[in-house]
Amino acid sequence: MSKIGVFVNETIETILTVLEIAGLTGVQLHGDETPSYCAQLREVLPPVEIIKAFRYRDSQSLAFLQDYLPYVDTIIVDTYQKNVYGGTGKTFDWQQLRDFRPKKPWLLAGGVNADNILLALQTLHCDGFDVSSGVEVTPGNKDLNKVQQLVSLLNSYKSSLPSSH
Numbered sequence: 754m755s756k757i758g759v760f761v762n763e764t765i766e767t768i769l770t771v772l773e774i775a776g777l778t779g780v781q782l783h784g785d786e787t788p789s790y791c792a793q794l795r796e797v798l799p800p801v802e803i804i805k806a807f808r809y810r811d812s813q814s815l816a817f818l819q820d821y822l823p824y825v826d827t828i829i830v831d832t833y834q835k836n837v838y839g840g841t842g843k844t845f846d847w848q849q850l851r852d853f854r855p856k857k858p859w860l861l862a863g864g865v866n867a868d869n870i871l872l873a874l875q876t877l878h879c880d881g882f883d884v885s886s887g888v889e890v891t892p893g894n895k896d897l898n899k900v901q902q903l904v905s906l907l908n909s910y911k912s913s914l915p916s917s918h
Contacts, residue, residue, distance in 0.1 A: 757781050757804065765794055772801065779804060781829070788817070791824035802826045806862065806883075808833035809845055818855060828855055829883050832863030842886035844869065847876045854878060867902040874910055 758777045760768055762784035779802030805825040810833035832843045844864035858880040861873055866887030888899040
């Protein structure tokens with residue numbers, strides 16, 4: 754089972770300490786971390802999954818994505834909101850990423866919920882979803898009914914796809 758820690762603009766020393774204490778298998782960087790920072794983190798944590806979130810505002814938001822690819826395992830594309838690093842529950846126009854195909858797995862974040870997950874699946878070619886505020890009653894308080902509804906929709910969608918034999 755994966756245990757991912759979410760960090761925003763933390764020092765590498767802090768990440769290493771938390772990783773050791775919590776027994777994390779991965780780190781999710783949700784701040785303004787640079788490619789150089791990610792390279793340093795990769796050097797000291799070769800077996801640990803590194804996930805880097807990018808806040809999407811417009812087509813230029815992912816301009817420097819290629820610089821990160823040698824150092825990260827997974828990409829998250831989240832909604833940009835000034836001075837906020839995720840957890841906003843806000844979506845953006847997913848049509849803008851219709852042809853987005855990075856050379857690493859990528860997850861969609863930002864307001865994904867049971868009301869829009871099917872649209873996301875039909876619009877994007879992402880490898881998964883980072884769902885948080887879309888299944889919460891209040892910040893940090895998950896609604897198990899919302900989680901169950903989302904999973905049920907995903908299972909129904911998956912079973913409707915042609916099988917590949």
